Amino acid sequence: MGFKCGIVGLPNVGKSTLFNALTKTAAAQAANYPFCTIEPNTGEVAVPDERISRIAAIAKSKEVIPTRINFVDIAGLVRGASKGEGLGNQFLANIREVDAIVHVLRCFEDDDVTHVEGRIDPVSDADTVETELMLADLESLERRIVQIRKRATGKDKEALTILPMMEQALALLQDSKPVRLLLDGIAAEDLAILKGLNLLTSKPVLYVCNVSEDDAATGNAHSEAVEKMAAQQGARTVVISAAIESEIAQLDDVEAKDYLDAMGLEEPGLDRLIREGYGLLNLITFFTAGPKESRAWTVRRGSKAPQAAGVIHTDFEKGFIRAQTIAYGDYVSLGGETAAKEAGKARDEGKEYVVQDGDVMLFKFNV
Numbered sequence: 001m002g003f004k005c006g007i008v009g010l011p012n013v014g015k016s017t018l019f020n021a022l023t024k025t026a027a028a029q030a031a032n033y034p035f036c037t038i039e040p041n042t043g044e045v046a047v048p049d050e051r052i053s054r055i056a057a058i059a060k061s062k063e064v065i066p067t068r069i070n071f072v073d074i075a076g077l078v079r080g081a082s083k084g085e086g087l088g089n090q091f092l093a094n095i096r097e098v099d100a101i102v103h104v105l106r107c108f109e110d111d112d113v114t115h116v117e118g119r120i121d122p123v124s125d126a127d128t129v130e131t132e133l134m135l136a137d138l139e140s141l142e143r144r145i146v147q148i149r150k151r152a153t154g155k156d157k158e159a160l161t162i163l164p165m166m167e168q169a170l171a172l173l174q175d176s177k178p179v180r181l182l183l184d185g186i187a188a189e190d191l192a193i194l195k196g197l198n199l200l201t202s203k204p205v206l207y208v209c210n211v212s213e214d215d216a217a218t219g220n221a222h223s224e225a226v227e228k229m230a231a232q233q234g235a236r237t238v239v240i241s242a243a244i245e246s247e248i249a250q251l252d253d254v255e256a257k258d259y260l261d262a263m264g265l266e267e268p269g270l271d272r273l274i275r276e277g278y279g280l281l282n283l284i285t286f287f288t289a290g291p292k293e294s295r296a297w298t299v300r301r302g303s304k305a306p307q308a309a310g311v312i313h314t315d316f317e318k319g320f321i322r323a324q325t326i327a328y329g330d331y332v333s334l335g336g337e338t339a340a341k342e343a344g345k346a347r348d349e350g351k352e353y354v355v356q357d358g359d360v361m362l363f364k365f366n367v
C-alpha cells in the first residue's frame with residue numbers, strides 16, 4: 001500500500017545511519033560529511049507486533065508474516081533551503097511525497113562529527129528545519145490562494161470547498177505556526193481537503209533524539225529539551241542511538257539480546273520508533289489466521305470491512321459479502337476461532353463495519 005515515513009533533518013545528524021538500522025541494510029551511504037545523501041533511499045520495514053505471534057501459536061500457523069511500512073531517507077536540509085540553499089527544492093519535493101515526518105535531531109556530542117551550525121542545540125535545529133518547511137508552504141500557498149480567492153468570488157464550487165481550509169492554513173503560517181496544528185480533531189472531509197493542499201507542515205511529526213551510545217538508555221539534557229519542546233506541540237519523541245541501532249541490526253537475535261542487556265535496554269529503540277511511526281500514519285492492524293500463516297495487515301483508521309478485504313486482494317473487495325470478525329482479546333482469551341464461535345464472539349460484519357485495531361478477520365466473497 002505504501003505508507004511512507006520520511007526521515008528528515010539537518011545534514012550529518014544520523015538520518016542514513018538510522019535508515020540502515022531500520023532496514024537492516026547498508027543501502028544508504030552514511031558518512032561523516034554533510035550532504036552525503038542526495039537521492040532518497042526507500043526501504044520496507046516490518047512492524048513489530050507481539051500479537052501476531054500469539055495468534056500464530058493458537059492457530060498453529062506455519063508462517064508468521066508481519067505488516068510493513070516504508071521509510072524514506074531524505075537529503076539533509078539547511079537554513080535557506082526553501083530559497084534553494086543546499087539541496088533546496090529537490091529535497092522539499094522528496095518530503096512532499098511522504099505521509100509523515102520522522103525528524104532526526106542531533107543530541108550526541110562528538111567533536112569528530114561535523115555539525116553544520118558548529119554547535120549542538122537540537123531545539124534550535126528543529127526550529128531551523130521547521131522554519132524552512134513553513135517558508136516553503138507559505139510561499140506556495142500565497143501563490144495558489146490568489147487564484148482560488150478569485151474563483152471563489154465567481155462561485156466556483158471547487159474553489160469554495162477548499163478556500164476555507166487554505167485561509168486557515170495561511171493564517172497559521174503567517175503566524176509562524178505549522179499547518180499540522182489543524183490536524184487535531186479534524187473531520188474526515190476537511191482532512192481530505194488539507195491533504196489535497198499538499199503542504200509540508202501539514203504532515204504529522206515524530207521527533208527522534210539521536211543520542212550517544214552511553215545515553216541510549218537514559219537520554220540526556222539535549223533529549224530532555226526536545227521532549228519538552230515536543231510536549232508543547234503535542235508531538236511525540238523517541239530517544240534512540242542510531243549508532244547502536246545500526247550495530248544491533250547486524251547481529252543475530254541471541255547476540256542482539258545480549259547486547260541490549262549490556263546496554264540496559266529492554267528492546268531495540270527501533271521497535272519503538274517503528275511503532276510510533278505506524279501510529280503517526282494513523283494506521284491500524286487487522287489479522288488473518290490459519291494453519292498456513294498468520295498475517296498482519298494495515299489499513300487506515302476508520303476503514304470499512306470491504307476496504308480491509310481489498311488490502312489482501314482486489315477481488316475480495318469487489319466481491320465482498322461479509323467478514324467473520326473476532327476481536328483480538330476474544331481470540332486470545334478464548335483460544336482461537338472455534339472457541340470464539342462457540343462463545344458467540346465471532347461476529348458476521350457487513351459492508352459498513354468499521355475495522356477495529358486487532359480484529360481477526362475472515363472474508364466471505366464471490367468472484
Ligand SMILES: Nc1ncnc2c1ncn2[C@@H]1O[C@H](COP(=O)(O)OP(=O)(O)OP(=O)(O)O)[C@@H](O)[C@H]1O
Binds near residue numbers: 017029031034035077
Ligand atoms: N548516535 C550517534 N553517535 C555518534 N555518531 C553518530 C551517531 N549517529 C550517527 N553518527 C555519525 O554521524 C555521521 C553522519 O551520519 P549519517 O550519514 O547517517 O547522517 P545523515 O543525517 O544521513 O547526513 P546527510 O544529511 O549528509 O545525508 C556518521 O559518521 C555517523 O556514524
Ligand SMILES: [Mg+2]
Binds near residue numbers: 029036075
Ligand atoms: Mg544521509
